[in-house]
Amino acid sequence: MNNPRQITTLRAAAVISSTIIGVGILSFPRYMTEAGNSSAPLVAFCGVLFSFISYWLLASLCQRFPQETLFVFSRRLIGRPLAAIFTVVIMLLFIVLTGLTVRQFGDVATTVLYKKTPIEATIFLMLLISLLSSRRNVVKFSYIHFFYLPLIVGSILVTILLSLKNVDMLNLQPVLMAPSLQFWKGAQEATYLFQSSFVIVLLIPFMEKPGHAVRAGAWAIFLSGAIYVLIVIASVGIFGAEETKLLIYPTLEMARSAAFGEGFLERLDAIFIIIWVISVYTTIYTTYYISAYLLHKLLRFRDQRMASTVLLPVMFILAMLPSNVFESYRWALHLGNAGMMLMFGYPLLLWTVYLLRRHKEKVTS
Amino acid sequence: MKIQLPRTLALLLLLTIAAPLLSGCWDQVEIEDRALVLGLSIDKIPADDTQKEDRVTHIHDNSLPTEMISVTAQIAVPGRVPLGPGTGGSAGEGKTSPVWVVSVRGISLDDAMNNLQQQIADPRYLVHLRIIIISEEIARGSLAELNDYLRRNPEIRRRTWLLVSEGRASAFMDVNPPLQRVPTLYILSMMEKSVSSGKFPRDYIGTFWSADSRWGQSAYLPYVALRNKDNILIAGLAYFSGGRMAGKTAPIEIGGFMAMQGMDPGGYSTLLRTRELGIVMTKTNERFTRTRSYIKDGKPYLSYEIFLEGDLDEHYSSDIPVNSPQKLHEIERDFEQQIQTVLTGLVKQTQQDHSDIFGMGELIRSHHPAYWRKHIHGKNDWESLYSSVGVDIRLTLHIRRVGLKHD
Numbered sequence: 047m048n049n050p051r052q053i054t055t056l057r058a059a060a061v062i063s064s065t066i067i068g069v070g071i072l073s074f075p076r077y078m079t080e081a082g083n084s085s086a087p088l089v090a091f092c093g094v095l096f097s098f099i100s101y102w103l104l105a106s107l108c109q110r111f112p113q114e115t116l117f118v119f120s121r122r123l124i125g126r127p128l129a130a131i132f133t134v135v136i137m138l139l140f141i142v143l144t145g146l147t148v149r150q151f152g153d154v155a156t157t158v159l160y161k162k163t164p165i166e167a168t169i170f171l172m173l174l175i176s177l178l179s180s181r182r183n184v185v186k187f188s189y190i191h192f193f194y195l196p197l198i199v200g201s202i203l204v205t206i207l208l209s210l211k212n213v214d215m216l217n218l219q220p221v222l223m224a225p226s227l228q229f230w231k232g233a234q235e236a237t238y239l240f241q242s243s244f245v246i247v248l249l250i251p252f253m254e255k256p257g258h259a260v261r262a263g264a265w266a267i268f269l270s271g272a273i274y275v276l277i278v279i280a281s282v283g284i285f286g287a288e289e290t291k292l293l294i295y296p297t298l299e300m301a302r303s304a305a306f307g308e309g310f311l312e313r314l315d316a317i318f319i320i321i322w323v324i325s326v327y328t329t330i331y332t333t334y335y336i337s338a339y340l341l342h343k344l345l346r347f348r349d350q351r352m353a354s355t356v357l358l359p360v361m362f363i364l365a366m367l368p369s370n371v372f373e374s375y376r377w378a379l380h381l382g383n384a385g386m387m388l389m390f391g392y393p394l395l396l397w398t399v400y401l402l403r404r405h406k407e408k409v410t411s
Numbered sequence: 412m413k414i415q416l417p418r419t420l421a422l423l424l425l426l427t428i429a430a431p432l433l434s435g436c437w438d439q440v441e442i443e444d445r446a447l448v449l450g451l452s453i454d455k456i457p458a459d460d461t462q463k464e465d466r467v468t469h470i471h472d473n474s475l476p477t478e479m480i481s482v483t484a485q486i487a488v489p490g491r492v493p494l495g496p497g498t499g500g501s502a503g504e505g506k507t508s509p510v511w512v513v514s515v516r517g518i519s520l521d522d523a524m525n526n527l528q529q530q531i532a533d534p535r536y537l538v539h540l541r542i543i544i545i546s547e548e549i550a551r552g553s554l555a556e557l558n559d560y561l562r563r564n565p566e567i568r569r570r571t572w573l574l575v576s577e578g579r580a581s582a583f584m585d586v587n588p589p590l591q592r593v594p595t596l597y598i599l600s601m602m603e604k605s606v607s608s609g610k611f612p613r614d615y616i617g618t619f620w621s622a623d624s625r626w627g628q629s630a631y632l633p634y635v636a637l638r639n640k641d642n643i644l645i646a647g648l649a650y651f652s653g654g655r656m657a658g659k660t661a662p663i664e665i666g667g668f669m670a671m672q673g674m675d676p677g678g679y680s681t682l683l684r685t686r687e688l689g690i691v692m693t694k695t696n697e698r699f700t701r702t703r704s705y706i707k708d709g710k711p712y713l714s715y716e717i718f719l720e721g722d723l724d725e726h727y728s729s730d731i732p733v734n735s736p737q738k739l740h741e742i743e744r745d746f747e748q749q750i751q752t753v754l755t756g757l758v759k760q761t762q763q764d765h766s767d768i769f770g771m772g773e774l775i776r777s778h779h780p781a782y783w784r785k786h787i788h789g790k791n792d793w794e795s796l797y798s799s800v801g802v803d804i805r806l807t808l809h810i811r812r813v814g815l816k817h818d
Contacts, residue, residue, distance in 0.1 A: 084776075157565055162438045163438055167432055167437075170432065171432055174429065174432075216770070216773045216774065216777050217777075219777030219778070220777055220780040284621075285621050285624075286621045286624060288624035288626065289620060289621045289624040291624075292562065292624060293562075302568055302569065303568065303570055303615075303617055305570065313568075
């Protein structure tokens with residue numbers, strides 16, 4: 047237990063992918079179809095590529111400082127005050143992200159599962175579980191993700207495979223489309239789901255081989271990316287582009303109409319929803335953990351346990367703020383937009399400073 | 412100890428908060444307390460019927476549509492729905508019906524469902540709804556309202572069957588078939604079995620919606636009719652144009668439609684008069700279709716190559732024996748000619764009604780995207796263009812077996 051470097055590359059990859067697969071899985075095909083009609087899978091694929099580029103930018107920088115997290119070495123690169131400001135902004139981003147994610151979870155649960163259960167109860171319980179598990183250290187955090195990932199990936203794949211036999215290939219053609227403004231917007235929206243891959247920043251100091259951070263992320267992003275693309279293929283293939291746009295949760299609708307054998311085993315949506323709740327939990331757990339960790343670093347608490355308790359009411363209030371479904375989706379899109387600029391711009395800034403400084407060092411020596 | 416105390420207190424407080432949240436089951440409703448709706452039928456109320464509505468969802472109906480619908484629901488009576496095949500003892504107590512048939516009226520389906528709820532004690536649940544039957548009158552009006560409510564309602568599944576009935580739909584809620592004790596379950600198993608025996612395409616409400624949303628395809632639904640009060644006949648396809656029912660086909664044309672789409676297994680037999688061998692019946696077992704689309708002189712053209720495999724089922728006037736490959740080829744040739752005219756007739760009929768149930772537009776959309784983007788800007792565009800599409804059908808039948816009789 048004395049060795050802090052306990053997270054293997056595989057486990058780091060598991061953390062990232064189970065984080066990425068989350069609440070967005072239900073409505074993702076709709077966003078992609080609005081951008082690309084029958085070319086939706088291509089839009090999603092481009093989104094995955096962009097997410098990887100953005101991740102690479104971040105992780106390859108962090109790899110150069112294997113002993114520290116981003117928040118520590120950024121102080122040396124751009125100075126304490128500026129680094130603190132960026133850290134605060136990132137923390138706020140993840141706090142709001144947690145709030146909105148848990149709200150979207152609550153909306154789905156109330157619409158589909160528990161019509162009479164107050165949304166406050168579902169949201170509060172989800173946050174409470176995340177709070178309790180956020181009190182653990184990073185190694186246990188990675189074990190929890192590693193435990194759940196096979197469950198999430200396995201059952202989603204089974205649902206997709208069962209649905210694939212109803213796919214009409216005509217719905218997926220034409221596969222290519224001319225890259226228009228809409229196309230890029232869709233690809234950009236796809237990257238929002240991958241923003242939580244930022245969690246690698248916390249993992250690197252605890253990884254057995256910090257040099258494998260990019261590799262872990264590559265595995266994770268392409269695994270979860272493949273799942274997202276498959277989901278888009280399945281739901282556009284089954285429903286057709288126009289119908290997918292009409293459905294608020296196309297993936298759920300796909301699970302609802304999936305059947306194993308002819309009426310032998312129907313209503314797989316119950317299992318799907320249970321698994322989906324777990325995947326939402328792993329996502330919220332990560333964003334919660336990042337927020338708590340950042341707060342503890344900022345306020346110099348002994349560990350993040352106190353910080354995670356403080357955050358619970360804040361997140362709960364944030365989750366209750368949107369007044370309806372459309373508003374919470376719009377806010378989530380705006381947040382994704384802001385997040386994208388931050389997640390792309392900040393590493394870029396750090397990279398530039400890092401390269402400039404190294405250049406200067408070389409010149410002086 | 413002193414540090415421990417507040418921690419223990421905090422933990423206790425947390426547990427007391429968590430206990431009611433975790434144990435509370437807000438949505439628990441015992442199955443006996445649910446009114447499970449198994450089937451629904453929707454009719455239009457005749458204009459001369461001026462009975463007032465119950466005013467459950469509204470007070471003034473001046474600004475609301477004046478046309479009303481009548482909804483008949485089959486509700487499962489708890490404990491009376493048999494779970495397995497009935498034994499000798501339970502057959503005697505057949506007087507107690509396993510379902511309760513309730514009829515209500517309303518301006519929209521949702522309004523009618525609320526009126527229904529006002530009349531029955533238990534909360535209604537649509538989770539087990541498997542069959543919705545609408546009358547032809549409703550189908551010929553706009554289905555937009557029904558589709559909206561059914562799509563929005565999370566209890567409705569896309570594997571529900573939506574049927575269009577000849578005459579009043581509520582008559583189907585009263586049928587009492589001897590094969591199943593629950594009428595809607597009988598209709599359900601009838602539809603499911605007709606799918607597995609190749610009598611009807613797998614056309615759930617979800618399939619109908621997807622086709623309805625697609626720009627390059629028009630939707631269709633099963634058209635059913637009652638015969639002898641208790642028998643249900645699949646009487647054809649009710650095809651739609653612009654969201655309204657535009658016409659219906661003959662039952663044999665379902666087979667023709669499935670042949671055009673290459674849907675397996677084949678399930679229709681054809682009775683035809685051959686030139687030399689008298690009247691014969693052939694049974695189709697397998698269908699395979701190759702489709703090509705091309706643009707010629709700025710107009711879309713489609714060619715269908717249909718390959719059927721079948722058996723000789725009956726030789727009606729057997730003066731001349733069918734005992735050689737040549738004779739079988741003669742039957743095949745005559746079949747091909749005659750069915751080709753049937754298929755061309757079906758295409759002509761749907762073209763006149765602007766209803767592309769074959770999804771030819773989808774072929775054009777996916778294979779000629781440039782043409783599609785230039786000419787089609789909505790579902791209407793395709794449905795009006797569809798009537799001028801050139802369709803070329805070639806049919807090949809292979810008779811493989813003749814049964815147990817040699818000549």
